[in-house]
Ligand SMILES: O=C(O)CCC(=O)C(=O)O
């Protein structure tokens with residue numbers, strides 16, 4: 001049985017309020033985390049694109065991970081989406097962010113794979129508001145997520161551990177993934193606003 005108690009989000013919301021980012025070490029329950037990892041192994045992972053308009057362009061200079069967008073078919077994906085929906089509600093209630101939906105993909109970084117320093121959203125050009133990354137396994141070496149301030153100072157270097165979640169404001173924090181040593185599995189996701197961009201309502205529904 002999978003139950004979500006919104007009260008569990010209180011410390012996370014508090015920390016986010018203070019610093020605009022938060023690391024929650026045991027966010028995804030162990031059983032769900034295992035099921036997600038097994039589900040990931042069933043996916044056809046492909047070289048990731050960079051940039052929303054060029055979803056299929058391969059830019060191996062910038063990133064080397066392989067990804068698969070959620071299709072919502074498996075129970076594991078459905079439960080993860082429920083959890084993130086509850087989190088979305090909690091953020092909307094606490095901060096009036098107007099978060100409208102959530103998109104996410106599985107990612108695998110094999111030995112040597114990296115993602116150079118980047119922002120997930122640019123002011124006025126994206127409706128991504130919050131970035132989330134859930135780590136599905138614990139790595140002993142490599143693959144740290146490094147988070148930087150707007151001024152470019154290193155804020156934190158995070159070693160992925162199974163079940164942990166990092167969440168940060170997409171426009172505000174440049175970040176990078178250092179080359180993986182151990183295989184590294186994750187779910188990268190974005191809470192989005194229903195902005196009208198260049199006359200198009202995105203998402204369309
Ligand atoms: O896997 C991570 O720690 C971060 C991934 C990332 O920055 C992205 O997919 O945009």
Ligand SMILES: [Fe+2]
Pocket residue numbers: 118119120131175
């Ligand atoms: Fe990113």
